[in-house]
Amino acid sequence: MNIQQVKMRFGIIGNSPKLNHALEIALQVAQTDLSVLITGESGVGKEIFSQVIHNYSSRKHNSYIAVNCGAIPQGTIDSELFGHEKGSFTGAHESRKGYFEVADKGTIFLDEVADLPLSTQVRLLRVLETGEFIRVGSSKTQKTDVRVIAATNVDFSKAIEKGEFREDLYYRLSTVPIHISPLRERKEDIYLLFLKFASDFAEKYKMPPLRLSDEAKEMLEVYNWQGNVRQLKNITEQISIIEQDRYITGETIKRYLKDFNTTKLPSLFQSDNQQNFSGERELLFKFLIDVKKDTDEIKSIVNLLLKKHNVSQYNINDEDLEFKINNIPNQEQVIEKAYEIKDKQDISYVKPNIEDTEEIIDVNFSLADMEKDLIKRALTKHKGKRKAAADDLGISERTLYRKIKEYNLDT
Numbered sequence: 001m002n003i004q005q006v007k008m009r010f011g012i013i014g015n016s017p018k019l020n021h022a023l024e025i026a027l028q029v030a031q032t033d034l035s036v037l038i039t040g041e042s043g044v045g046k047e048i049f050s051q052v053i054h055n056y057s058s059r060k061h062n063s064y065i066a067v068n069c070g071a072i073p074q075g076t077i078d079s080e081l082f083g084h085e086k087g088s089f090t091g092a093h094e095s096r097k098g099y100f101e102v103a104d105k106g107t108i109f110l111d112e113v114a115d116l117p118l119s120t121q122v123r124l125l126r127v128l129e130t131g132e133f134i135r136v137g138s139s140k141t142q143k144t145d146v147r148v149i150a151a152t153n154v155d156f157s158k159a160i161e162k163g164e165f166r167e168d169l170y171y172r173l174s175t176v177p178i179h180i181s182p183l184r185e186r187k188e189d190i191y192l193l194f195l196k197f198a199s200d201f202a203e204k205y206k207m208p209p210l211r212l213s214d215e216a217k218e219m220l221e222v223y224n225w226q227g228n229v230r231q232l233k234n235i236t237e238q239i240s241i242i243e244q245d246r247y248i249t250g251e252t253i254k255r256y257l258k259d260f261n262t263t264k265l266p267s268l269f270q271s272d273n274q275q276n277f278s279g280e281r282e283l284l285f286k287f288l289i290d291v292k293k294d295t296d297e298i299k300s301i302v303n304l305l306l307k308k309h310n311v312s313q314y315n316i317n318d319e320d321l322e323f324k325i326n327n328i329p330n331q332e333q334v335i336e337k338a339y340e341i342k343d344k345q346d347i348s349y350v351k352p353n354i355e356d357t358e359e360i361i362d363v364n365f366s367l368a369d370m371e372k373d374l375i376k377r378a379l380t381k382h383k384g385k386r387k388a389a390a391d392d393l394g395i396s397e398r399t400l401y402r403k404i405k406e407y408n409l410d411t
Contacts, residue, residue, distance in 0.1 A: 003027070006056075010048055013196045014189030018181040022049065029176045030056035035128060037113075037173045038151040040180035043230030046151040049178060050109040059147055063106030065099050070112035077120050079136050088137020100133055100144045107147045113173065114154035114165055121166045124148075128172045148173065183225040183232065190220050190232065197233050201240035208246045210239060214397040215250035215386070223257055372407045375400070379409065 003023050006012070012023070029036055030053045038046045047066060054064045072080050079089075083098030099108055110116075116124065127133050128148060132141050150173045159165040183190060194212070202209040212220070225231055235256050239248060254260050374393065382388035390400040404410050 006052060010052055012048060013193045014186060016186035016189050019186055019189065022178055022180050025178050026052050027056055029053065033147050034175045035173050036149045036176045036178060038149065038178045038180065040153060041182045041228055042153045043228035044180040044182060045229055046180060047109065047111060049180065050149040050151065053149055054107040059106050063103040065103045066109040066111060067099055068111045070115035074117045077117065078123060081120065082123060082133045082135055084136035085138045098135065100127060100146055101142065103146050104144050107149060110148060110150045112152060113150040114152045114159055121169050125166065125169045125172060183228045187221045191217055193229060193232055194220060194236055197236035198240060201237050205240060207240065211247050213249045215401050216248050216253045218398055218401060219250050219253045219260065223260060375403055375407065375409060
């Protein structure tokens, strides 16, 4: 069966390899009666996967019951799951069927299964092993044919170690484990989810849909999203309702992600004194290669910089600069080639009017200074409009945003 059809049917948004892999396992196990344990952080959409498994199984025409084990008081959980007899406890005015009896031939989804008390875990283990259960207050054994799908955001190894969860029950439940990755590990899906939620809320509240600037999009992608898809949906709804301007910028996003500038940024946004020099060098040469597509432009820019420092021009060999980037498999070889160019040039010069004093220009410093100056000029020319500046420089707005952060040009 086609994964894209499954996504359309159940409203699953995203195309990351990890999401697709989890869906493939769900579809493969759906045709069996094996127990499934779905793990993942809160808000990743574990219940949707249980629905996929049920609806593509031979039990799809029978009952599907979802039970939140953490929401049922411990004193009544056995009665809810296995039923009770009249008079078995205070308030039991009549006999009642439990979920395992009602869902016979169907599927039960036990969400937050780690919250089950130990006494209930013993009853559940018996059902999984023999298909038998006993109502509360009864001595009569009953049979049921139910497929169990469980889910949790708890680390079972720690729960078992603490004696809070039975190890034998864990192995019974996790015949086939499915792990759903957190949203921060599926960054390519974040923007797609935002667009879907924004479209839904625009239709619901009769408003124009939201649009994101490149900066806002990048901020969504680098944020940590502890609440996963549920948190992203809530943030999108807040923005949809509150913001009058439907074009959302990075400043707008910051108002809703209040901890964005503290603990939620990746290493890309480290302060200058924390950055690795070799990494800076890679970014610098990559930037130069991306911005300048031909030899004449690079030569003219370098010569302008030398003129600024009152230095006589030196010749750059066209053969060195016109090497083919497509033939270089990685950035390390790009850097190696750049240093090869450096070694062939006479970089040293003597300052005018100062006798017997020689100063060496650091190529890395000169290029960085040139790069910063170019960015400042472009931003000034276009009155701070980053998209226009990026177009003028021949780079993406995302790259420009990163360089502005590097050189503290946004202050």
